[in-house]
Amino acid sequence: QVQLRESGPRLVKPSETLSVTCTVSGDSSSSYYWSWIRQPPGKGLEWIGYIFSSGTTNYNPSLRSRVSISIDTPLRQFSLRLASVTAADTAVYFCARADGTRVVIDSWGQGTPVTVSS
């Protein structure tokens, strides 16, 4: 049974870079899509992007100019970096996994809240 856990600063200043890491435990031996999704307070889910096990990435067009997702396979971690943040980036950030065959998400982290404020 795979488990995903997000970690990172809970408070980020405006114009700085938000960084969140997802640590994976359990089975991750197959090809997977490793995704980031966020949810601002009281609002809906927003897909940020994913990185495939091969390193291929795909990002939400509305965030593409500011977002980067990377993977560190030996450490069993993947990370999100979001540059030039504003208050609108305040949200709970979820990491998630989709297997390469079904493609639909099969595991989620519990989410980590990040507030953008000076």
Added chain:
Amino acid sequence: DLQMTQSPSTVSASVGDRVTITCRASQNLYSWVAWWQQKPGKVPKLLIFQASKLESGVSSRFSGSGSGTEFTLTISSLQPDDIATYYCQRYNGMFGQGTKVEIK
């Protein structure tokens, strides 16, 4: 860019009612759509994948249909435990804006 438009944004229905939520995509998604249920403070739960396939362990009250650009999630007989927000999602991509289901 892909847009996923759900309607209605809120639905208020009585216990036992049939509830239908629609999701329209701006591009042909074939059957690559999933439906999620999210309760406050919880991680989303997968209900339907590949547009119409019921995820294991999910109540048969839930069903999905559609292909191409129009998809539907139906709750055949609304129960109090179904109070939640429902999202459609293109595989590995955009979510709809959500539909909040309430009990009348």
